[in-house]
Amino acid sequence: MADLAASPAGEPRAASVQRICFQLQVKPDRMDEYVERHRAVWPEMLAAIRDAGRRNYSLYLRGDGLLIGYYETDDDEASAAALAADPRTAEWEESSTGLFVSLAGERADQSALQLREVFHLEDQLASLDD
Numbered sequence: 001m002a003d004l005a006a007s008p009a010g011e012p013r014a015a016s017v018q019r020i021c022f023q024l025q026v027k028p029d030r031m032d033e034y035v036e037r038h039r040a041v042w043p044e045m046l047a048a049i050r051d052a053g054r055r056n057y058s059l060y061l062r063g064d065g066l067l068i069g070y071y072e073t074d075d076d077e078a079s080a081a082a083l084a085a086d087p088r089t090a091e092w093e094e095s096s097t098g099l100f101v102s103l104a105g106e107r108a109d110q111s112a113l114q115l116r117e118v119f120h121l122e123d124q125l126a127s128l129d130d
Contacts, residue, residue, distance in 0.1 A: 018076050019120065022112035025101040026065040034099050035061065044088040052082035065101070069112065083109055 026034045038059065049057060057071035073079045083089050084107075093107040100108050 016074050017072050018074065019117055020069075020071050020073065020076055021115040021117065022069045023115060024067045024069070024108055024112050026061065026067050026099055027101055028065050030099045031061065031065055034067075037096070037099075042092060045092045048083060048086045048088040052079045052086065054079055068115075080110070 053073045053075065054071045055073070058069070060068045060070075062068075089109070093109055096108055097106070
């Protein structure tokens with residue numbers, strides 16, 4: 001069970017939450033298709049993401065195809081391994097590979113560039129309370 005700490009609002013929060021931000025590049029001529037696919041993600045894919053321990057998951061797409069994703073998890077390595085092993089994700093990832101620039105046949109969920117977090121408001125506010 002994760003260690004719990006009090007949030008600035010006094011609500012319990014998991015002390016081990018990892019915040020993950022990543023980037024990919026959607027092919028400019030495939031952006032409409034990418035957006036349309038994400039209007040209603042397959043229910044089994046949504047369940048696989050949830051079951052792998054990812055939550056608060058969002059994707060942001062810039063007009064030139066830059067895709068930024070964010071999610072939270074307790075163990076990103078375990079989450080990635082669970083998704084890689086989950087048969088529910090294979091078809092979705094395979095059908096999505098052609099939407100991205102420079103994946104060379106790799107799955108997007110396994111080759112996205114992770115961005116380093118340099119600031120988080122709640123962490124710094126919490127450190128003031130310590």
